[in-house]
Structures are given as structure tokens and as C-alpha cells.
Amino acid sequence: MSTDPSDLHARRLAAVRDRAREIGIDHVVVYSGEDMAYLTGERMDSHERLTAMVVPVGDGVPLLVVPALELTHALRVAADRVGAELHPWADGTDAVPLVAGTVSGRVAVSTAMPALHLVPLQLGVDGEVVLASEVIDHVRAVKTPSEVEQLAEAARRIDAVHARMGEFLVVGRTEAQVGELITAAIEQEGLAHAEFVIVGSGPNGADPHHGVSERVIERGDVVVVDIGGPLPSGYHSDCTRTYSMGAPAAGVAETYAVLEEAQSLARNAVRPGIAIGEVDAAARDHLAAAGLGELFVHRTGHGIGMGLHEPPFVAPGAETVLVEGMTFSVEPGIYQAGRWGARLEDIVAVTADGRRDLNTGDRGLRVL
Numbered sequence: 001m002s003t004d005p006s007d008l009h010a011r012r013l014a015a016v017r018d019r020a021r022e023i024g025i026d027h028v029v030v031y032s033g034e035d036m037a038y039l040t041g042e043r044m045d046s047h048e049r050l051t052a053m054v055v056p057v058g059d060g061v062p063l064l065v066v067p068a069l070e071l072t073h074a075l076r077v078a079a080d081r082v083g084a085e086l087h088p089w090a091d092g093t094d095a096v097p098l099v100a101g102t103v104s105g106r107v108a109v110s111t112a113m114p115a116l117h118l119v120p121l122q123l124g125v126d127g128e129v130v131l132a133s134e135v136i137d138h139v140r141a142v143k144t145p146s147e148v149e150q151l152a153e154a155a156r157r158i159d160a161v162h163a164r165m166g167e168f169l170v171v172g173r174t175e176a177q178v179g180e181l182i183t184a185a186i187e188q189e190g191l192a193h194a195e196f197v198i199v200g201s202g203p204n205g206a207d208p209h210h211g212v213s214e215r216v217i218e219r220g221d222v223v224v225v226d227i228g229g230p231l232p233s234g235y236h237s238d239c240t241r242t243y244s245m246g247a248p249a250a251g252v253a254e255t256y257a258v259l260e261e262a263q264s265l266a267r268n269a270v271r272p273g274i275a276i277g278e279v280d281a282a283a284r285d286h287l288a289a290a291g292l293g294e295l296f297v298h299r300t301g302h303g304i305g306m307g308l309h310e311p312p313f314v315a316p317g318a319e320t321v322l323v324e325g326m327t328f329s330v331e332p333g334i335y336q337a338g339r340w341g342a343r344l345e346d347i348v349a350v351t352a353d354g355r356r357d358l359n360t361g362d363r364g365l366r367v368l
Contacts, residue, residue, distance in 0.1 A: 026056075030052060031109070032044040033045060034112065040078040046070075061083060067095075068088035103125055107130070161189055169199075171221075171246075174214050174216050175212040182194070192232045198240075202223075205222055206337050217245060225243060236305070242256065271353070272352065275319050275321060277318040280300040303327065
């Protein structure tokens with residue numbers, strides 16, 4: 001999954017244990033999905049059948065609880081990577097007591113664990129169950145140089161798709177048709193799949209999470225295109241650009257220029273030692289000073305890595321202190337309901353003395 005040294009996953013597990021010890025956690029219960037992939041190299045997706053790894057913070061071997069019917073060679077290799085003992089369980093067995101009976105004290109559980117498993121676990125544990133945000137998420141938030149390079153490669157590939165937007169975004173096509181072409185291009189660029197495609201034309205651009213529709217793209221439309229997909233290794237891309245179908249209407253270019261400056265100010269604010277809320281404030285204050293503050297309706301960004309959205313979050317007043325290796329989006333937007341919208345998004349990495357822009361494509365309002 002990574003070009004890091006072969007002991008990568010053991011080092012990550014040690015970091016989780018160190019963090020848990022630091023904040024008084026006795027056991028960590030790692031759920032399948034992103035947390036499991038980060039620590040073992042395998043996602044081990046589970047649904048109603050519980051898959052979890054119990055990590056004792058002190059002495060003790062991790063216990064990997066998996067459905068027997070899903071026990072593959074890959075999972076055995078994953079267990080070996082972190083020195084875990086495998087505990088397969090058969091259908092008809094309740095796996096929650098297998099986990100609950102091995103933990104006590106303060107137990108931190110992956111935030112992705114569904115209520116189907118979490119509620120019975122809470123009832124069965126002899127101790128306090130808390131979310132593992134301050135344990136696993138805290139460790140995942142700081143990327144190694146290799147992780148940053150993977151995110152940079154994912155960004156380069158999604159930039160290449162945006163560079164081809166003139167092939168896809170054509171007057172007379174529907175948003176859905178454009179979305180299909182973008183999806184194919186994302187896969188052609190070597191990303192594993194299109195995680196999401198937003199093509200918000202005209203009034204649809206004023207909905208930050210629009211998606212695609214059967215609306216036909218018209219001359220004069222402003223179109224928000226927000227796209228992303230992961231590398232085969234699982235590291236994500238996420239980039240938004242705004243396009244104009246022909247010459248923009250009066251005021252659009254001027255308003256977009258304010259947005260572009262707000263995003264630049266926010267990116268320029270990124271450096272180690274500041275609260276991440278200052279990055280949000282840099283964009284938000286500039287838009288407010290231009291009379292556009294009420295049109296910026298969401299946070300400025302989110303962390304990115306093996307998760308598309310993960311800590312740290314670039315939100316008003318957020319107190320997370322930036323350190324080298326953190327990676328997140330910077331994506332202010334303006335949304336004029338019923339008319340048009342615009343958003344500009346790049347992924348940045350915190351460096352020792354500032355930031356690195358992982359997306360490098362043109363940030364201006366591109367006229368097609």
C-alpha cells in the first residue's frame with residue numbers, strides 16, 4: 001500500500017498505542033475500513049458481520065476478530081504485519097462479546113463503527129467507551145513524506161482531468177452526460193475510481209453538494225466542477241474549479257476574483273504553529289469585507305488522506321494547531337441561490353516553514 005519501509009504498519013500501531021497511553025486509554029478497538037487499512041494494510045470491510053482489532057495499550061498482543069468465512073491469505077498477512085492474533089468466528093456466533101470480554105477501563109472505539117455493533121459493545125464492556133477521535137484520528141492527521149507524495153500524485157492526476165474539461169463541458173450536454181465523461185477520464189488518469197463527480201451548472205452551482213442532473217448546460221452558465229478519486233493505494237484527490245460557458249455575465253468575473261483572492265489568502269495563512277481556524281478566518285474575513293460573507297455557507301476545508309474527509313477540519317474557531325505533515329483542502333465558495341455559484345478548492349500540505357500546494361492547475365475562472 002505504500003513505499004514506506006516494511007515496518008510501516010507496526011510503527012503506526014506503536015504511534016496509536018503511544019497516543020492512547022498519553023490520554024489515558026486502556027484499549028483501542030479498531031473497526032474495519034479506513035482505520036483498519038491504515039494500521040494493517042487491509043480494509044477488511046464488514047457489514048452486519050463484525051470485524052475489529054482489539055489493541056491493548058500496555059503489554060499484550062492485538063486481537064483480530066474476523067468472520068471465519070472471510071478469513072483470507074491477505075488477512076493473515078495483515079495480522080502478521082502488526083503481530084496480531086487471529087480470532088475467526090463462525091456464523092451463528094455473536095462476535096460482540098468476543099470483543100467486549102477482552103477490554104476494560106477506558107476503551108476508545110473507531111468513529112466509523114455503526115450503532116449495530118457499538119451499542120451492544122457499550123453494554124457489554126466493563127468500563128467506559130469513548131470515541132477514538134483523539135487516538136487514531138490524531139495519528140492519521142499527520143502524514144509521512146511518503147503519504148504526502150501519494151496525495152500529490154493523486155492531485156496531479158485529478159488536475160489532469162480538470163485540464164481536459166473543455167472536452168467534456170459542452171453547451172447542449174446534460175450535467176449527467178458531462179459527469180459520465182469525467183468519470184471515464186478519472187479512471188483513464190489511473191485513479192482507482194471516481195469517488196464523486198459534481199457538475200453544478202447555472203442555479204445548480206449554488207448547491208454545494210449538488211451532484212449531477214438532467215439539466216442541459218447553456219451558453220452563459222457558470223459551472224462548478226468538483227471531482228475526486230483515490231489512487232489504488234487508497235490516498236484521495238479532491239479538487240474544484242469553476243468554469244464559464246462563454247463570456248460570463250456582468251459581475252461574475254469580478255465576484256469570482258474576490259473568491260480567488262480569499263482562497264489565496266487562506267492558503268498563504270497555512271504554516272506550522274497556528275490554529276487551523278485562522279486559515280478559515282483568512283478566507284471568511286476577506287469575503288465578508290467584500291459583502292459576500294453570507295454567501296459562504298460552509299467550512300473552508302477538511303483533512304484528506306486515506307479518508308476523503310477526515311480531521312483536521314478547517315472551520316471557524318477550530319483550535320487544532322497545524323504541524324508539518326497535515327494535509328487538507330482549502331475551498332471557500334460563494335452561492336447565490338437560484339442564480340449561480342462558485343468554489344475553488346486545492347489540497348495543501350503543511351511543511352516545516354509554510355505549505356505546499358498539491359494541486360497546481362490554473363485557479364482562475366476558465367472560459368470555455
